Amino acid sequence: MHAAVIDWYRRHARVLPWRSADRTAWAVMVSEFMLQQTPVGRVLPVWEEWLRRWPSPADLAAEPSGEAVRAWGRLGYPRRALRLHAAAAAITERHGGRVPDDEADLLALPGVGAYTAAAIAAFAHGRRAVVLDTNIRRVFSRTLQGQALPRPSMTVAESRLARALLPADDADAAEWNVAVMELGALVCTARAPRCDDCPLAARCTWLAAGRPAADHRPPGQTWAGTTRQLRGAILAVVREATEPVDVAALLRTTTGPVDGPTAGSSGKPPVRYRRALAVLASLGHDDDRVRAALDGLAADGLVQLEDTDGVGARGRAGNGVRTVRLPD
DNA sequence: TATACGTGGAG
DNA sequence: TCTCCAAGTAT
Incomplete structure (x- = not known):
């Protein structure tokens, strides 16, 4: 062998x-x-x-x-x-x-x-x-x-x-x-x-033995509508952004037109964000869900949430938290 | 032990 | 299209 x-x-x-x-x-x-x-x-x-x-x-x-x-x-x-x-x-x-x-x-x-x-x-x-x-x-x-x-x-x-x-x-x-x-x-x-x-x-x-089929089926990961998808969409925006992303604007994308957090001076989001923003718009109708996802990302150390004073927020997103960005 | 955790190409 | 799946780890 x-x-x-x-x-x-x-x-x-x-x-x-x-x-x-x-x-x-x-x-x-x-x-x-x-x-x-x-x-x-x-x-x-x-x-x-x-x-x-x-x-x-x-x-x-x-x-x-x-x-x-x-x-x-x-x-x-x-x-x-x-x-x-x-x-x-x-x-x-x-x-x-x-x-x-x-x-x-x-x-x-x-x-x-x-x-x-x-x-x-x-x-x-x-x-x-x-x-x-x-x-x-x-x-x-x-x-x-x-x-x-x-x-x-x-x-x-x-x-x-x-x-x-x-x-x-x-x-x-x-x-x-x-x-x-x-x-x-x-x-x-x-x-x-x-x-x-x-x-x-x-x-x-x-x-x-004639290549018998497997007797069990792998769990099979769901994707559409999951927290994972939401986290991925948020991170896709934050990862590409050169400036801290305004959380309020990020939340607005969940109910309104796709603009705001990543919109440049042209007022139009870069094409590479489109997909992520579309996900946010389709999934995020519940702001609490977006905040929860942000909290999760922050808890994992993947993003940093900041309040109006620019101090790292230790509490929940939404309590004075204004921006989200990659950590130091 | 069962779940959560990203992404995109292949069949 | 849509499901499956790729050199796993942490909880």
Whole structure:
């Protein structure tokens, strides 16, 4: 199994900048944060710009967290930007500016969970670590258990299995991890697996069984009308704005014509805000809901609310809060 | 353990 | 169109 997968990987692996020989541990760490729940294609340009601007953890830590949120752009889950910024600060303070190679140290960093800690140890430092992401879980689920998809939550058995399959040598283990992950990403995909091109086809339990359908259905995330959509729309406006956004004007967009908070001297909102403003207009008819979303964003540290005196508001949005902007 | 948390491309 | 889903983490 090892030989088949690693041989396939050496011939078919994508050329990705965070896999280049001259990459830094920081570059790998940034990629791991960005790749959480986000496709490679969308990460690429943001990652390039991020590393150009902040080549080391200390460079990022020296900036306001709001700059991280802005540079995160439209990657999604912007709290990751905040956590990466906080992790960079922790690395600068506690680890002399070097990305730790110890899994326990990595796990202690904001935004670093079991997967990311193992991935950084393995891919940035060549350490032997049990890397278990959705791709690897799916490959094991099919080839070894005959199941189309792994269970929604990780099981102890899975973790034990992955550890048992891990090559003893550090370098071999690191390559095995990335190879299985790549196989899951390119061939053993969730929707339409390309079993004809799979190096494990001859020994795949699931394929032998005739590719039975999954016995359970993933939760399925709703989107339209959710707080998440509202948060996204608000943040899209704030992220692009060069000035603090007036909250009253933001609320007006929920009932009136789309103008105000982002309107320039022309009186017309920039085209890139149109979509977000349309969302606000369609969803936000309840001002309390918009305020609640603002409070949530502020509680997460993604935005900063200010009152008339320009002092950061600790209370609820709406109690004298006038503007919203990215945090310092 | 179940939920919340963004975004946009693919089928 | 519309549903599914992508290198998860925190609570």
